Amino acid sequence: MEIRCGYRIEVVCHQPTPAILLLDPHPSRDVDIVSGPNGAVTSLADSGDVPCVEYADGFGNRCRRLVVPPGGAAFTNDMIVRDSGVADAADYDAQEVFPGELPSEVLEYMLSSRYCEVDELSATAWQLFGKYPPGWNRVQQICNYVNAQIRFDYQCARNTRTAAQAMNERVGVCRDFTHLAVALCRCMNIPARYCNGFLGDIGVPRDPAPMDYNAWFEAYLGGKWFTFDARHNMPRIGRVLVARGRDAVDVPMVHTFGPHILQKFEVITEEVPAT
Incomplete structure (x- = not known):
């Protein structure tokens, strides 16, 4: 296509x-x-x-x-x-990689960054997700939580909102969903990186207020990067990646x-x- x-x-x-x-x-x-x-x-x-x-x-x-x-x-x-024309790839058996065995170039995606406060959210993340077996399902549970925790409202967009603030305020836009999911993954020792790019309503019912440009994230599991989307919380067709970074500060x-x-x-x- x-x-x-x-x-x-x-x-x-x-x-x-x-x-x-x-x-x-x-x-x-x-x-x-x-x-x-x-x-x-x-x-x-x-x-x-x-x-x-x-x-x-x-x-x-x-x-x-x-x-x-x-x-x-x-x-x-x-x-x-x-x-x-194929939806985001999935591997439900993908396992987390022990931090001591991660490639060196992946380590920066385990750390706190401007919008993702790993230190502040770590205890909460382990309380919420420590009970789940490590691997793909844990990342999906994080996406489920973020999707339910934050209400999408473009009128409430704020370019200074951090992951912790998004969790507390419970409102935001796609970058807020992504920042919170990225931060929670990093808290669980899962490398995660922020992505943005073009994403239209292809293969899904048309959104009455289409955005066409979105943020999502990639998590490192089983030695590979996989796409996740806490905002839409479902595999999507037609993502056209523009940029990757630690968080939105790297990819304006x-x-x-x-x-x-x-x-x-x-x-x-x-x-x-x-x-």
Whole structure:
């Protein structure tokens, strides 16, 4: 199957403002891109092209550096990505890996990070999930708990909310579901990393308020990374990964080194009808 992914994001700045963009598919999806791998950046003042330099960050994500000109810039893309059409892989027999045997590059996904307070939540996590046999089912039980604990409400989004705050406030958006699930997994000595990307309503009833851009996470079990989604809490078709990191602080869609105003944010993710 083919999936159309696109966006138009406009930011307004009053002075030259350096920025980093993480907006386009992860390099691991390069072989699947049919058209439009890298988006355009144009000045809102004169519609001219804004120069960008691409690089890979420490997590292997595709990033672009630029300087937003005075007046602001528009970030746009309209791409076609080929997808298997298969739902998220599952291995219900996958076991946890003893921390002493984990690969060194996985260890950072066991630690506290900006939005995931492992130390603060550890005792609670063991009380809640210590009774479950280690492995796939324990991660699923964490997803079940987070899905029931947090009420999704986009109007209550707050970019400073941490995992512990999400647990206590019981409201949030997909990044809050993901932060809490990631933190609880790490508390149980299960490496977990934050992911974001395009995810439309493909193979499921259409959401009356589609988001099209979502956060989920990957847990390390049986020597492999597996996808989990505490927000939707079911295998989904058509995830197009953009970035991975310790939490949302590592993978902002747009990061500016100076003040900006978000003027427009439009994202689309939809299956291309077969011809």
